[in-house]
Amino acid sequence: MNNTASIPQVTLSPGHPIPRVIVGCWQLAGGHGTIRPSDAIEHLCAFFERGFTAFDCADIYTGVEELLGKFRTECETRFGKASERLRIHTKFVPDADTLASLSKNDVRAVIHRSLRRLGVDRLDLVQMHWWDFGIPGYVEAAHYLAELQEEGDICDIATTNVDTVHLKEIVDSGIRLVSQQVQYSVLDRRPEKTLVPLAREKGFTLLCYGTAAGGFLADKYLGVAEPTDPDDNRSLTKYSRVIGEIGDWACFQRILSVLRDIAEKHQVSITNIATRYMLEQPQVGAIILGMRSAEHLADTCRMCELVLDDQDLRAIRGVVALGKELEGDVYGLERQKQGIHARIMKTNLQRPSER
Numbered sequence: 001m002n003n004t005a006s007i008p009q010v011t012l013s014p015g016h017p018i019p020r021v022i023v024g025c026w027q028l029a030g031g032h033g034t035i036r037p038s039d040a041i042e043h044l045c046a047f048f049e050r051g052f053t054a055f056d057c058a059d060i061y062t063g064v065e066e067l068l069g070k071f072r073t074e075c076e077t078r079f080g081k082a083s084e085r086l087r088i089h090t091k092f093v094p095d096a097d098t099l100a101s102l103s104k105n106d107v108r109a110v111i112h113r114s115l116r117r118l119g120v121d122r123l124d125l126v127q128m129h130w131w132d133f134g135i136p137g138y139v140e141a142a143h144y145l146a147e148l149q150e151e152g153d154i155c156d157i158a159t160t161n162v163d164t165v166h167l168k169e170i171v172d173s174g175i176r177l178v179s180q181q182v183q184y185s186v187l188d189r190r191p192e193k194t195l196v197p198l199a200r201e202k203g204f205t206l207l208c209y210g211t212a213a214g215g216f217l218a219d220k221y222l223g224v225a226e227p228t229d230p231d232d233n234r235s236l237t238k239y240s241r242v243i244g245e246i247g248d249w250a251c252f253q254r255i256l257s258v259l260r261d262i263a264e265k266h267q268v269s270i271t272n273i274a275t276r277y278m279l280e281q282p283q284v285g286a287i288i289l290g291m292r293s294a295e296h297l298a299d300t301c302r303m304c305e306l307v308l309d310d311q312d313l314r315a316i317r318g319v320v321a322l323g324k325e326l327e328g329d330v331y332g333l334e335r336q337k338q339g340i341h342a343r344i345m346k347t348n349l350q351r352p353s354e355r
């Protein structure tokens, strides 16, 4: 491995250091264009070799845990001892229809399936998602994970998309939470309302997705008309709705144009400015940047070396204020049944027959 020194690091727990940029693998789950598994393994190896040694996936990302299992084997073959630095973060996302009856055996079955798919004895990080807090059982589910942690199946426990009230309940029940994965970007500042203060108080870190708005926060969208059919890319479909929440395409263009001015000063990309800014925010441990290939690897390295000065940070804060603030707490809009965000989500993706 070479040139790893320039990638900033954060420690999630003793023995669990990761780069502050995690490679997001939802983009390999289908619905993001055609991706050949052999090509995907090559590009994942390229990221690993450059020092991006942490990868994010989920039990419900179709085929991705299996793919990362093969990638792990390839890493061991190619990089030998250095492959011990590899960290794969997965999620536990029980089906909405099964929340009311979830048992420890159900949780164990999903976790053991992730272990098999990834080809490991212990999962580095399990991030729990709960579709509906009107259905009790989330505290118990977190404790089932803690029991599996005690039994040696899991290194660290985390959550994703849990609002502040329920997260506090989970942490106060005695769960040793290392992180919460959440949407947080120059377009979506909901975490700043109550989640960031809770993270500071309870001592967990935020791992943030959506920092590139699925690819919209990039030079290629500056000065172009709003895409009429982003539906060939699920990530763009998702974030086109976030752009709708902050205003309209004209408002988004104003944001891109100010980000471009700052990017110009540093000779970097709009994505670099938008993502680096998120790394400067309190309680943000790392960002999770989705990648469909290694196309943006060199650019991501430039972001790691970028230093934003006070003037830049002030200007970006001004940009952020151009958009309307998203209402409610984290993932609140997404939980509104029949709302525009919930309508595009699939909430029953577990395949019980595979356990």
Ligand SMILES: NC(=O)c1ccc[n+]([C@@H]2O[C@H](COP(=O)([O-])OP(=O)(O)OC[C@H]3O[C@@H](n4cnc5c(N)ncnc54)[C@H](OP(=O)(O)O)[C@@H]3O)[C@@H](O)[C@H]2O)c1
Residues within 6 Å of the ligand: 023, 024, 025, 026, 027, 056, 057, 160, 161, 181, 182, 208, 209, 210, 211, 212, 213, 214, 215, 216, 218, 219, 235, 269, 271, 272, 288, 289, 290, 291, 292, 293, 296, 299, 300
């Ligand atoms: N917990 C959850 O509910 C949840 C939800 C969503 C995502 N996630 C996680 O977060 C990860 C990130 O996904 P996301 O949907 O939020 O997407 P994102 O990271 O905001 O955007 C990813 C897209 O940005 C573009 N991009 C990345 N680096 C770039 C660069 N340097 N220059 C220009 N464009 C760049 C690429 O688009 P092109 O390929 O089109 O260029 C890429 O596919 C996922 O893979 C997943 O692991 C979690």
